[in-house]
Amino acid sequence: MNDHHEQREGTALPATLPVTDRTRHRRLREQGSLDRADLEAVLDAGFVCHLGVVVDGGPMVVPTVYGRDDTHLYLHGSVASRSLAADPDAPVCVTVTHIDGLILARSVFEHGVSYRSAMIHGVPRRVTDPEEKLRGLRLLTEHATPGQWDYARRPSRKELAATTLLALSLAEASVKVAVGPPDDGTGPDAALGIWAGNLPLTATWGAPVPDPLLPAGIEPPRHIAGRSGTRQG
Amino acid sequence: MNDHHEQREGTALPATLPVTDRTRHRRLREQGSLDRADLEAVLDAGFVCHLGVVVDGGPMVVPTVYGRDDTHLYLHGSVASRSLAADPDAPVCVTVTHIDGLILARSVFEHGVSYRSAMIHGVPRRVTDPEEKLRGLRLLTEHATPGQWDYARRPSRKELAATTLLALSLAEASVKVAVGPPDDGTGPDAALGIWAGNLPLTATWGAPVPDPLLPAGIEPPRHIAGRSGTRQG
Known part of the structure; x- marks a missing residue:
């Protein structure tokens, strides 16, 4: 049977994943x-x-x-x-x-x-x-x-x-x-x-596109602009 | 109630999508x-x-x-x-x-x-x-x-x-x-x-990577190689 009970907050989870009816790998190529x-x-x-x-x-x-x-x-x-x-x-x-x-x-x-x-x-x-x-x-x-x-x-x-x-x-x-x-x-x-x-x-982030309503002079912050050209995923 | 009956093969479907309990749009921003x-x-x-x-x-x-x-x-x-x-x-x-x-x-x-x-x-x-x-x-x-x-x-x-x-x-x-x-x-x-x-x-197709077991001289066909650099999605 599957265990539906919620893990308590803050309790560390085991480093090895459990094998249950729902998580067992069934297909050969996977x-x-x-x-x-x-x-x-x-x-x-x-x-x-x-x-x-x-x-x-x-x-x-x-x-x-x-x-x-x-x-x-x-x-x-x-x-x-x-x-x-x-x-x-x-x-x-x-x-x-x-x-x-x-x-x-x-x-x-x-x-x-x-x-x-x-x-x-x-x-x-x-x-x-x-x-x-x-x-x-x-x-x-x-x-x-x-x-x-x-x-x-x-x-x-x-x-x-x-x-x-x-x-x-x-x-x-x-x-x-x-x-x-x-x-x-x-x-x-x-x-x-x-x-x-x-x-x-490959998924890649593009250049930020400003909201047309954005006033001139507000540049994208580094944490947004710096993502352009980087890979996602 | 939802209609579970299978559409017959070859029957054209209406150009307007049906609104059912399952397909109705519920959220404002969508x-x-x-x-x-x-x-x-x-x-x-x-x-x-x-x-x-x-x-x-x-x-x-x-x-x-x-x-x-x-x-x-x-x-x-x-x-x-x-x-x-x-x-x-x-x-x-x-x-x-x-x-x-x-x-x-x-x-x-x-x-x-x-x-x-x-x-x-x-x-x-x-x-x-x-x-x-x-x-x-x-x-x-x-x-x-x-x-x-x-x-x-x-x-x-x-x-x-x-x-x-x-x-x-x-x-x-x-x-x-x-x-x-x-x-x-x-x-x-x-x-x-x-x-x-x-x-x-943006998701982009990369250059084909040949199977290491592929004999020399077999080049990727145009329908595969030609995808490189093009957008997916």
Whole structure:
């Protein structure tokens, strides 16, 4: 059975990821890792997750932003709130995926995608305490744009109240990484003379585009402008 | 109630997307579209979706590749197969999201993500007919790498049998696009002197990396090499 109970705040999580019915790696070509550091690396490389909830008996998958600390993921969750309102013990699944390119094989069958993907299962807790909500929003903001929490205007009491924030334990999680060349380089298809290899895909930050309403003379701060040309993910 | 019935093959879908309990746009800041062409543009810009299914009463969200024709999405679906095996009428939710950058506002509260996202609801059909499976795999292969179906070795009968392919009607779908500058350029925060605008994010194809096992003299074909430096999404 899956353990839906929420990990207590501040409790360190084991460095080895647990194997449960939901996190067991089932497919041959996926390279699963049980190292928590690999999970954290995948989470830290992105800022948008796909949050899966059950609404009216069916799945609903929505993209949303997230941040994390050592034990929890914090995420915006208006859709999850609807499912949580119906059932406070309703489990969610959060998946973060980075697409690193295409694996182009000699045969169509051996084609694949280079990717890194993390999956977290659990029952989220709605954050209501203003202090924790502020801390969660800071994690979320700094995760997407490091340096922005100290630069932008922080949330007012009213804005905090209008924000739905969820905390999800990182206790039950899995991580998979698919890298490397295609698998058919030593089989009979290798004699076909077909090119095979990887076509990499890279996400890069562009130059900041000022709001047309921004007065002249306000330059982007270094923590924003300095990102241009750097790789994301 | 949601209509789980599968759209018949070959029937043209209406150019206006339906509004159901599952596709209604609920959030203010999201710009929903009811134009099927907008849905198709978002689907055509990507090749990996997040597939949500219900397994043992809880959601499971997995990344998988897809292709499409005018009426259906075709996708690899080993996880969905497990949920379909338990219940052939089990609904799925497929979400395709492109992250176009960050919307950086004066206030943390008005921050957001520039994105395009499509969501499709329905009950997938397991494709068993070899002819249709071949056609679906062609759509899927050509969607990820145009030109590859005629270049690589096509699936054998045995490989076809080992591939789980699902067809999902595009009848019940929604599309949302968030673009443009932040919203707080005319409010009181505009006087704070804080830089605001967008930080774009672009995914670009890199140079092909040959399989180390590839014999010398086999160059990547134009449909692969020609992608380098071009934008994905």
